[in-house]
Amino acid sequence: MCGRFVLFTTEDALIEAARDTAGYEQVTAPQGLPRARYNIAPTTPIAILRAHNAQEASLEPARWGLIPHWKRDDSGPPLFNARAETVREKPSFRSAFQHGRCAIPMDGYYEWHNKQPYWISTGHVIWVAGLVQDNDGQLSATMITTDSEAPLEWIHHRMPRFLAPGQIKQWMLGSDEEAAELLVPGPTEGFEAKAADPAVGNVRNDYPELLQPAGLF
Template sequence: MQESLANVEPGRWGLLPHWKKDLDGPPLFNARGETVASKPSFRDAYKGKNGSGRCLIPMNGYYEWHEKVPHYVSRPDGKLMWVAGLWSSGLDRLSATMVTTEALEPMDWLHNRLPRFLLEEEMRPWLEGDMDEDLLQPSPKELRELFEIRPVDKPVGNVRNDYPALIG
């Protein structure tokens, strides 16, 4: 999906819907795939209305905590992980969130929810607003099996720590 890289823009993490009046209230970090089409916080972005829409979120990896131990999830081949996302321009800011689904094997031990990772052939349909319910189901097993999950040092849990060796 090389052409999509031409449209990469940084945005604020946590969706700001068009109707939001201020930054008060809980942050909208994750959109549940089961309710994204109906929940007012995410519905417009899912349907591409009111200055919002769908996006792809590229990741080298992400952290997840399990039993008080941080773990880093990534692809051992170094390729990017692509996640179904939503964007909005509420409060005149570009903001984004990711879609999550139920966690399935072999990653279900880590957390009960996972980002909705996309196969390359799912990216264009997601971006074009395909309403296929499969795009809101857990990521295909063939994709989930590609990921490496490894424990990392606890300093990753402190925002004051920001250095490359944390991924180590």
């Protein structure tokens, strides 16, 4: 699963990454994006990438925790992860899979093993398969997860569905069947897990030093 992640890359750099990595000619952020965060938790605003066509896309803010189209409010547990194995069938995600596939940028994420948090990253912006629901202009999103693979399987049995550069448009613009081909574990080359500060367990803590073990600062 993924219940905490980090995004500190600036808006301009994210736009450049979406152009270079995802292959869009024009990328805008018409509403601006949430500030840099080092401890993003469910229900808080995150950045998502939505495709308009093969050349144009936009970065937009959305609530992390999808609100299904049939739900009237955000009550109940937030749907911040969606299992790849069942996302096409579950009523909460079925419509978003068909009409609202997006990519979620992150600089890395946290996972816990034996009560020790780890900071997992590649050193570059990571794109994760996501779903977005538009409820009368209010966007909410969830992150696709799969079984874990090496070198991350020892930390947790689930991981986000990372998208390789050539898979981003397939996920967002492909047919349902083309997108379904990606509902398997994604590439994990270049990922490293390093011990993080246990203070990340408190969502009120949000600062760069969380990425390092306690006591180094």
